[in-house]
Amino acid sequence: MATPETPPHDEHGEIAVSSQRVERLLEIFASVTAGDYSQTVEVSGEREDDFTPVEISTNFMIEQLVYEREQNEAKQAELERSLDTILKQRGAIEELSTPIIKIWDRVLVLPLIGALDTRRSQNLTDALLTTIAATQTKVAILDITGVTGVDSAVANHLLKTVASVKLLGAQCVITGIRPEVAQTVVHLGVELTDVRTLSDLAAGLKWALDYLSLEIREKRAAPKKPNGTNGK
């Protein structure tokens, strides 16, 4: 980079540099090593020599480090925003995936669909117990027709849910256990003898009405009057 105006190399191709300039570079390198990119080399346009490119290049390197740090911070912020969105969406999905339906006075139904993991089971129990307490429910029907997989942790959690519901003075019925789920539960050695299980939701509802001493009867047609009207 030597120009006609700058000092040439000596005969050995070496240049003379003041220790002050070298010290200044070392200070800046030390700062960069510690993550401080705020310092740069002051380059005078009037005194340009063969060491000047080293000083200018140092400034370019620091500039690149600052740029990359800013890029990383921007990406980090974007990732955090995406994560926040995912968490919110997960919350919404969980809310939608643990619906609690009041199908009759004092009768709740929880139709569960999809995979049932520990987190979802816990959310289910929390929501169910809160609703039972708030609505004086007497029967809660857990319909797991749509549940695809249950492991031992989840099976045990369901047992605890049933026990918790009983402590609140309500009955808990599990309906719709699929054959593969039944096999899994038996294989896992989980005891369901204290749990009332029925084939499907309709059977569960019938049991609930029986428990509440309710029955459904077909409407009878009103008797006809002698003049052909229906008593109106």
Place this chain on the structure above:
Amino acid sequence: MHPDFPRDNPHSFTNARFEPPRVLCMKLEGEMTPDQAAEIYENLTLYSKETDCLELLVDLSALKGIPPAAREALARLPHEVLCQKLAAYGASATVRVLGSLLLKIFPHIRKSKFFKTEQEAREWLSNGDA
């Protein structure tokens, strides 16, 4: 003349102008952007098809700098030799150093040199393989 690039293109970023038989003149102004970097490459690619011995004459007197984003854009360009000689003039010390550094990783140009004036730059270009 290549139909995609007119001889005089005053609206382009690089003010590219071709001087037959082989010199492509450019003037770079302000701070280079990734779009300008892409245009420089496009210029080289198009005009390298006009001649086997494309030479560049680049006025850097108005170039303020090449920020990291533009440097990255230059570094990402396909590596192929497109130009035999580059003569740049009018650059500040900072731009000269940066240009020298970038030319080490920008193998599209076989030989390059910086000059103070346009006349010196043109003389070097016309001196064959000097």
